[in-house]
Amino acid sequence: MNITLKQIFTIPNILSYIRIILIPIFIYYYVNAAEAKEYYAAALIILLSGLTDMFDGLIARKFDQITELGKIVDPIADKLTQMAIIICLLVSYPYVWILITLFVFKELFMGINGLVLLKKGKKLDGAMWFGKVSTAVFYGATFLLIAFPEINPEIAAALMGITGACLTLSFILYIPEFIKLHHHA
Numbered sequence: 001m002n003i004t005l006k007q008i009f010t011i012p013n014i015l016s017y018i019r020i021i022l023i024p025i026f027i028y029y030y031v032n033a034a035e036a037k038e039y040y041a042a043a044l045i046i047l048l049s050g051l052t053d054m055f056d057g058l059i060a061r062k063f064d065q066i067t068e069l070g071k072i073v074d075p076i077a078d079k080l081t082q083m084a085i086i087i088c089l090l091v092s093y094p095y096v097w098i099l100i101t102l103f104v105f106k107e108l109f110m111g112i113n114g115l116v117l118l119k120k121g122k123k124l125d126g127a128m129w130f131g132k133v134s135t136a137v138f139y140g141a142t143f144l145l146i147a148f149p150e151i152n153p154e155i156a157a158a159l160m161g162i163t164g165a166c167l168t169l170s171f172i173l174y175i176p177e178f179i180k181l182h183h184h185a
Helices: 011-032 036-062 068-092 096-119 129-147 153-183
Strands: none
Touching: 011 036, 011 068, 036 068, 036 129, 068 096, 068 129, 096 153, 129 153
């Protein structure tokens, strides 16, 4: 992969770098939060991260700034951010371990299959619509859990259940996509 300085500093790639930089800032605010405004600050960081995630893809497609580097950095920023969120939430919501398990299982499946296909010269062309929906639900639900740590436990459980269901559905719907690619590799 031949990467130029121009490719490194495209607006979509810069937005991905910003998401990576926001991770330790979010962790610091969330772990050290003692009052509502500090939880709001942590949630605002996640909102900003989610918006940069949305805009980097839109900008890359609209202004033809899709790069091979961006195809690597964007998903890394996504997964690191999502993992930081669910690990932080584990402190306040013990049942988040279920989401962590689903998340890790899905990402291992996707990563291993992606590497196997890459060796065969094939790859999945970006996230499918159900992956994008799953990510949006994840960010929406975790935003609420972060912003409102005193949320009713039943509502928190429902948000985690919806997120888990979307993660599971996304995982299940990706399986035939990978099977197709393996058969055509």
